[in-house]
Amino acid sequence: MEYQVHEESPRVLVVDDEKVIREILSDFLTMEGYVVRTVEDGDAALRELERRSYNLVISDLKMPGMGGLELLEKIADLKANVLTVIMTGFGTVETAIEAMKKGAYDYILKPFKIEEVVHVVERGLDRQRLHAENIRLKEAVSLYKISEAIAESLSLEKVLDLILDGVLVEAQADAVTLMLKDPRTGLFVERSRKISPLADSGFTGELNLTELLEHYSHDKPLLAHGLKALKFFAEPPKDRRLVSFCSIPLKVQDRVIGMLNAYSYTRGYKFTEGQRKMLSVLANRAAVSIENARLYEDLVQKNCDLTTVNQSLADNFRATIIGFAHALEESDKYTRGHSERVAFYSSLTARGLTLGEPETERIVQAGLMHDIGKIGIRYEKLNKPGKLTPEEVAMFRTHPAKGKRILEPIPSMAELIPGAWCHHENWDGSGYPRGLLGENIPLLGRIVAIADTYDAMTSDRSYRKALPHDVAVAELERCAGAQFDPELVPQFIRMVDDHRKTQIAAGNEIPR
Numbered sequence: 001m002e003y004q005v006h007e008e009s010p011r012v013l014v015v016d017d018e019k020v021i022r023e024i025l026s027d028f029l030t031m032e033g034y035v036v037r038t039v040e041d042g043d044a045a046l047r048e049l050e051r052r053s054y055n056l057v058i059s060d061l062k063m064p065g066m067g068g069l070e071l072l073e074k075i076a077d078l079k080a081n082v083l084t085v086i087m088t089g090f091g092t093v094e095t096a097i098e099a100m101k102k103g104a105y106d107y108i109l110k111p112f113k114i115e116e117v118v119h120v121v122e123r124g125l126d127r128q129r130l131h132a133e134n135i136r137l138k139e140a141v142s143l144y145k146i147s148e149a150i151a152e153s154l155s156l157e158k159v160l161d162l163i164l165d166g167v168l169v170e171a172q173a174d175a176v177t178l179m180l181k182d183p184r185t186g187l188f189v190e191r192s193r194k195i196s197p198l199a200d201s202g203f204t205g206e207l208n209l210t211e212l213l214e215h216y217s218h219d220k221p222l223l224a225h226g227l228k229a230l231k232f233f234a235e236p237p238k239d240r241r242l243v244s245f246c247s248i249p250l251k252v253q254d255r256v257i258g259m260l261n262a263y264s265y266t267r268g269y270k271f272t273e274g275q276r277k278m279l280s281v282l283a284n285r286a287a288v289s290i291e292n293a294r295l296y297e298d299l300v301q302k303n304c305d306l307t308t309v310n311q312s313l314a315d316n317f318r319a320t321i322i323g324f325a326h327a328l329e330e331s332d333k334y335t336r337g338h339s340e341r342v343a344f345y346s347s348l349t350a351r352g353l354t355l356g357e358p359e360t361e362r363i364v365q366a367g368l369m370h371d372i373g374k375i376g377i378r379y380e381k382l383n384k385p386g387k388l389t390p391e392e393v394a395m396f397r398t399h400p401a402k403g404k405r406i407l408e409p410i411p412s413m414a415e416l417i418p419g420a421w422c423h424h425e426n427w428d429g430s431g432y433p434r435g436l437l438g439e440n441i442p443l444l445g446r447i448v449a450i451a452d453t454y455d456a457m458t459s460d461r462s463y464r465k466a467l468p469h470d471v472a473v474a475e476l477e478r479c480a481g482a483q484f485d486p487e488l489v490p491q492f493i494r495m496v497d498d499h500r501k502t503q504i505a506a507g508n509e510i511p512r
C-alpha cells in the first residue's frame with residue numbers, strides 16, 4: 001500500500017526483533033502519516049540514527065544483543081534530539097520505569113492496542129514540537145536582544161565582541177571567528193575569535209577563502225559537517241576533528257565585507273538549519289553595524305585630521321603674517337622689529353583687558369600687520385632728518401587706507417583690517433584717515449595706536465634717539481583722552497610695567 005507522505009512528516013524508527021511487530025507498527029503508523037523505518041536490533045538502530053534524523057524511536061526492551069536500555073543510553077550519547085518510547089511485557093514494568101528514568105519519553109505495555117501506540121506517538125511528537133517552538137522563541141528573543149545591542153553600538157570592537165559572544169552562546173559553538181575585509185588592502189583578516197569556555201583552545205585551522213567566496217557567490221547557505229566541511233579549509237583544524245561548520249557572509253549591498261564562522265568539535269553536535277538561519281540574521285545585522293561603526297570611526301578620524309589641518313592652516317596663517325611683516329621691515333631699517341614689538345605690546349593690553357585667547361591672537365596678528373600699507377611707500381624720502389614736506393606727510397598718511405586695501409581681498413585677513421586702517425585715529429577725532437571719534441574707533445585700532453606710539457617713542461629713529469620708558473609712559477598719560485583711549489592707557493602702562501618687572505626679576509636686559 002502506498003501512502004501520500006508529506007515532506008515534513010515526522011520520522012519514526014521502530015526497533016524490534018519480532019518481524020510481525022515491526023510490520024504492524026510500520027503499517028499503522030504509516031497510515032497515520034508518519035515516515036516509518038524498521039530495524040531488528042540496537043546496532044542497526046544506531047547505524048540508522050547516524051545516517052538520518054528521526055523524531056521518535058519505538059524500541060523493544062528485550063532484544064538479542066543490545067537491549068532497549070543500552071540502546072537508550074547510546075541514543076542519549078548521540079545527542080540526536082530524538083524521543084524514545086520503550087515497549088515491554090507485563091512482567092517488566094519496573095524495568096520500563098527505569099527506562100524512563102534514563103530518559104525514555106514513555107513506555108507501551110505489550111500486548112498493545114494500536115490506538116494506544118498512536119496516541120503515545122502523537123503525544124510525544126506534540127510535546128517535541130512545543131519544546132522546539134519554545135527553543136525557537138527563546139532564540140528569537142535573545143537574537144533580538146543581541147541585534148538591538150549591536151545596532152546601538154558605534155564602537156567596532158564592541159560590535160565584534162557582541163556578535164562573537166552571541167554566536168558562541170546561541171549556537172553553542174566551540175569556536176567562532178570573524179574575518180573582516182581590510183578596506184585598504186582588500187584582504188580578509190581575522191579580526192576576532194572566541195572559544196567556548198568548555199572547549200580547550202583548539203586551533204580553528206585556516207580557511208580556504210577562495211572556496212568560501214566562490215560558495216557565497218552562489219548565494220548558497222554554508223552548513224557542512226565532517227569531511228564535507230574540510231573542503232573550505234586550506235589547513236584543517238589541528239588535533240581536532242571538525243564535526244560541524246557554518247559560515248555566513250557579512251554583506252553590505254551585495255559587497256562581502258566579512259564572514260562569520262562557527263565551529264563545532266563536539267562529537268555528535270552538528271549545527272542545525274535553524275541555527276544557520278539565526279546566524280544569518282545576526283550576520284546581516286552585524287554587517288550593517290560594522291559598516292556604521294567603520295563610517296563613524298572614519299568620521300572621527302576625519303574630524304581629527306581636520307583639526308590637524310586647521311591647526312596647520314592657523315600656523316601657516318601666522319607664518320604668512322610674520323612673513324608680510326618682515327617684507328615690510330626689509331625696506332626700512334628703522335622699523336626693523338617694530339611690527340613684532342607692536343604686536344607684543346598690543347597683546348599686553350589685550351591680556352590686561354582679559355580678552356579671550358582667540359581675540360588676543362587676532363590682536364597680535366593685527367599688530368603685526370598694522371603698517372602693511374607702508375609697502376610701496378618710498379622710505380628713503382620719509383626717513384630723512386628734519387621736517388617732512390606737506391606732500392610727504394600726505395603720502396605717509398595714505399598707509400592706513402592702503403593697508404585696508406591690501407588686506408581686504410584676503411578673507412582670512414579681513415578681520416585684521418581695523419588694526420591697519422584705524423591705528424592713526426585719535427580718541428578726540430583729530431586722527432586720520434577718517435577722523436573717527438572715541439568708541440567709534442574700533443578697539444583693535446585704539447589698542448594698536450597705544451602700542452605703536454609707545455614703540456615709536458622707545459626706539460631710535462632717523463631724526464632722534466630712543467626715549468626712556470618713563471618719558472614715553474608720561475607722554476602716553478599726557479595724551480590719554482586726547483590721542484588715546486583714556487581707559488586703555490592705564491591698562492597698557494600697568495601691563496608693560498609688570499612685564500618689565502618680570503624681565504628684571506629673570507635677569508633679562510630691558511630698554512631704559
Ligand SMILES: [Fe+2]
Pocket residue numbers: 370371399423424452
Ligand atoms: Fe602706522
